[in-house]
């Protein structure tokens with residue numbers, strides 16, 4: 114096997130990401146404490162998506178990996194979303 | 208499975224990484240099934256879900272979130288440390304990760320404990336007598352989803368334990384880091400799932 | 413990759429003497445070829461059990477009223493029959509046997525990416541099978557829910573469901589591990605120069621299948637866990653008494669189980685796509701179209717699960733959508749049929765046993781597929797749902813599709829696997845008897861279903877008698893054919909005439925290595941040049 118070169122991520126990057134993640138966490142706690150009706154769920158999910166994006170790209174190294182792994186991950190999330198949407202074609206229109 | 212990988216005769220870091228990702232996909236869809244159930248029942252029992260969520264302790268949830276996020280960072284750093292050939296730092300970071308995992312579990316234990324004291328657990332008579340169907344569903348899902356997640360924390364800790372032993376003995380090193388990287392990936396998956404569990408159970412009321 | 417190069421190259425995988433002796437040399441071997449045979453023999457055994465149960469059902473149905481068993485026994489028999497046939501035979505079937513044996517050789521690799529994991533999957537498979545057997549032999553009665561484990565009956569019935577459900581879960585896990593292994597193998601271990609568009613079609617279908625195994629199986633896994641938790645703790649998720657929705661169970665179950673039928677049929681199509689060009693001595697027609705349709709089937713097949721639930725009270729919107737998507741999936745399937753036919757056109761066809769099986773595959777597959785459209789259309793499905801028509805449909809597809817392809821594959825690759833040739837006359841006789849029996853067994857069920865005979869009943873009205881007799885006679889003829897085929901293969905594996913490396917003049921890589929292949933398949937990893945391809949005749 115030829116050696117693929119590895120990318121060493123500096124500690125600082127991880128620290129910055131953690132700070133961002135913590136900020137998003139606190140923001141989502143604060144925002145959902147306000148009475149926003151249906152928007153509460155949306156806000157909570159948006160922050161969760163932002164956080165998972167950061168975890169996937171930096172902690173899980175997608176940013177530094179070969180492109181096809183990123184495509185696979187995107188594909189899996191897309192399939193899952195499609196399944197939820199199709200399931201709701203039943204529950205939403207019942 | 209990382210165990211299986213590192214015993215192989217030939218070493219293909221990229222191959223075992225793909226293998227780990229594929230395994231993560233299956234885990235995502237395993238929880239995905241539960242998220243489908245959650246969203247369907249939340250859709251049809253909105254008020255009951257809000258009411259039931261009041262019962263959960265936001266502060267404990269937030270603390271556990273922070274714990275997991277920090278532990279994710281430490282294990283990510285441990286890979287960098289290994290690549291920089293700083294064995295001591297690697298081990299220390301892994302140790303911190305394991306410790307944080309343990310704290311998470313202890314918190315969870317007390318959280319579940321209080322629920323049980325209040326008569327809230329699957330199949331309890333109290334729930335049948337006092338709670339609406341929507342609330343029963345909420346708690347049913349709460350126990351299944353956080354329980355399965357806790358199980359993953361335990362598995363993750365075992366895998367990290369193997370990585371720890373490997374780094375110590377030198378079998379896992381800068382040139383053969385797959386076991387450590389893969390346990391890191393697994394741990395981040397556990398974190399990723401919690402990132403969604405937390406708002407869906409604790410923040411929506 | 414050099415670590416194990418001390419293994420001599422002139423010893424076949426069958427004769428190789430490693431660390432262990434006797435049976436241990438097999439059940440501890442990480443050689444993909446030995447693992448393939450482990451799967452094959454365990455599946456053969458389970459298959460015979462499944463066939464006996466099928467015969468018992470047909471015997472019961474030879475006359476109205478109770479013949480050899482009552483309602484409860486019949487329920488148990490069709491459940492165990494279905495669980496064995498689906499979860500232990502056709503889902504793992506072609507990937508675990510032929511995928512394991514041939515995938516590495518066809519892409520020019522020495523083994524799969526994770527050989528130990530591969531052996532581990534087999535153990536997981538056996539564990540799952542044992543669990544199911546436990547559920548039959550112990551506890552208060554065999555499972556009686558049908559292989560679908562529908563809620564709420566699956567957690568209300570008093571029979572011994574837990575081991576069976578857990579067994580299905582474990583079998584799913586085995587299937588996931590196999591899929592994972594194959595995807596990594598295909599990504600990492602293709603021979604130098606073998607680009608994606610030069611990969612033979614059987615590995616391509618294994619690849620598509622592996623993705624479905626990976627993405628669909630976990631969903632049924634968690635669903636089965638929930639049913640078990642429901643049984644033990646009463647968490648309420650599928651229990652209408654606690655606010656749960658049993659229809660949601662059906663959604664989740666079919667989110668897996670519909671794609672599962674593509675797990676079964678895609679590798680079957682792949683095997684047929686190998687057999688047809690070889691016996692037509694002609695380049696496969698429309699290679700890219702076949703690859704594209706493989707991926708399209710795998711993808712669209714993920715989104716059609718609701719066609720099993722047209723009568724269970726879904727919303728109208730969902731019904732239309734699922735119906736349309738179901739019709740869409742028929743297109744790529746039809747594309748493949750056209751490709752196979754066009755490959756034969758003006759080829760120099762040699763009428764050997766594998767070709768007979770492949771041609772009859774196309775025939776039964778088309779009948780199965782077209783009847784599927786009847787079921788995919790809303791109006792007609794409401795009429796024939798849960799009748800014998802459905803039983804006929806899925807046996808034509810699943811048994812006709814996977815079973816015929818399996819036999820095509822085994823007759824095609826048999827000389828490669830065992831280094832010996834079978835008796836072609838007996839093989840052909842076996843095929844024709846089996847084929848006739850198959851048609852006599854299942855065709856009457858189309859008619860019976862249209863006449864309104866429900867499935868999963870041990871009894872029926874007098875008016876259905878004649879067609880049922882024909883069907884039962886068919887089951888005997890078919891089993892007779894099956895016996896001829898199997899006995900012929902068994903005898904030939906021991907004492908058939910020696911077959912050369914390439915008896916059929918095939919062009920894919922497995923025909924370049926000796927028969928049976930040496931332990932490490934290739935002395936030197938082959939290299940694909942500009943002009944090389946899998947079907948260059």
Ligand code: HEM
Pocket residue numbers: 462463466467469470490491493494497498501502557558559560803807810811814815866867868869887890891
């Ligand atoms: C000798 C061979 C076989 C015979 C005689 C046979 C016969 C039958 C019969 C009579 C039923 C029950 C119909 C009903 O009352 O609902 C049935 C169901 C079924 N068979 Fe077969 N079959 C055979 C082979 C197979 C194979 C190879 C497969 C798998 C690929 C298979 C899969 C199934 C399934 C999934 C069911 C439905 C079980 C259920 O309703 O839960 N069968 N079969």
Ligand SMILES: [Cu+2]
Pocket residue numbers: 669670673716717719720
């Ligand atoms: Cu289907």
